[in-house]
Amino acid sequence: MSNTALDPARLDAAMENVHRAGVPGVFAEVRAGDQVWRGAAGFADLGTRRPATPDLRHRVGSITKTFVTAAVLQQVEAGDIDLDAPIGRYLPGLVPGGRGRAITVRMLIHHTSGLAEYLPYAYPSLKGFPDPAHTGPASLDDHRFTRFHPTELIEMGVGAPAAGAPGATPGTYSNTNYLLVGRLLEQVTGTTAERYITQNVIERADLRATELPTGPHMEGPHPRMYEAWFGMIDPPRDYSVFDMSWVWSAASLISTVGDLNRFYALLFAGEIVSPASLAQMRRTVPVVSQQGTTIDYGLALHPWTSAADSSYWGHGGSAWGAGTLAMARTDGKRQLAVAVNLQRWNRLDPAGRPRRHPIDDALAALYRVAMG
Structure with a gap:
């Protein structure tokens, strides 16, 4: 494990390389002990050429799952x-x-319930999901302002052919699980998931720019969020205005890179849930991700490589046009949170598989520099 001090020049250069590789805007915060580096490259808005800045609010996708799980563990x-x-x-x-x-x-939190993903039933143009070659982006426009109720989405996932037997591994990553977790939280607490998580996780961690939205618009400084859907949207389209009820307690959170680093630091310090609960979060099972790779997945946390040899834990997230990664050393000595305002930039090869893109290599290089 490295205790290397931050190198601002290398971090700045790595960020600029991500932008040059094709991401409109990238912004990040890295912490090493008492050192904090914040940086950005490229543009928050391609139309106005407004520059990206490190304080932008962003849709952080499935990082929401860690917040929801922390709330559930408080109830445990x-x-x-x-x-x-x-x-x-x-x-x-x-x-x-x-x-x-x-x-x-x-099993719900671990993604080993066997429940199917509801997304291809809610978004008909994604009926081939997660195989991108048999999908299309039309439903993204059709449902920009659709207000889904969690129950109707859950019924789609529960009513679909099962992805596996309950408890079997590897599990299959499914947002249906976390909509059920959100409804569980409401059933037990007698209040909305948004209110409980805000009061007991977001405010407890003093996260000033983090919220679970209840409408399609974002307040405060934020980027445009450009979705390419594997080259099928060309040029990529801005989906920063979007009703996030389609992922609710699975992936709707808005935050900043600074707030995410603060949240994970407090989580790993045992200040959001107890050390015993945190130990439960780090007990992993194999889960097949939506990208088709098998990862070690805990209770809404996963290690950077594997539970056996990595000291970095956290979560990634994706929404339409918005991608985020937050990882922290479990000893508290290093953290990174990185956000980009372009998603699914990989075009497909003749076999329908996403081609590797220079953005992938540039981001990997940025993570290496950030992790020291």
Whole structure:
């Protein structure tokens, strides 16, 4: 594990290389002990040429899952949720019958429930998801302002052919799991997931620029967010105005790179959930990601490489046009949070597989510099 001091010149150059590789704008914060570096390259808005800055608010996608899980674990600590209880005990109407008895709360958070992803049913043009060659982006425009209710999305996932047997590994990453986790939190606390998470996670961590949105617009300084959908949207289209009810408690969070670093620092210091809960979060199982790779996945945390040899843990996230990665050393000595305002930049090869792009290499190089 490296304790290398931050090198601002190398970080600046690595950021600029990400922009030059094709990302409109990239912004980041890296912490090493008492040192903090914040930087940005490129543009927040290609139309006006407004520059990207490190303080921009951003849609951080599935990083939301760590916040939601922290809230659930607080309820576990209070004795109101049992991680190994069947979800049917809490939500019998949403996961009825045998599956409701077989799928536990832990399986939902681990993505080992076997429940299918609802997205291709909510967005018809993505019916081939996660295979990009058999999808199209039309539904993104069709549903920009659609207000989904979590129950209708959950019913799509629960009613679809199962991705696997409850508890079987490798699990299959599915946002259906985390919509159920959000509904579980509401059932137990008697309030909305947004209100509970805001009061008990976001405000507890004193995150001033973080929120779960209830409408399609973002307040405060933020970038345009450009979605390419594997070259099928050319030029990439801005989806920064978008109703995020389509991912609700799975991926709707708005935050900043500074707030994310603060959140993960406090989480790993045992100030959001107890050390015992944090240990549970770091118990991993193999899960097949939406990119088709198998990763070690804990309770909404995953290690940078594998649980056996990595000291960096965190989560990544993607929304339409917005991508974010937040990782922290578990000893608290190093953190990074990086955001980009372009997604799915990889065009497809003749076999329908995403081609590697210079952006991939530039981001990998930035992560290496940031991690020291």
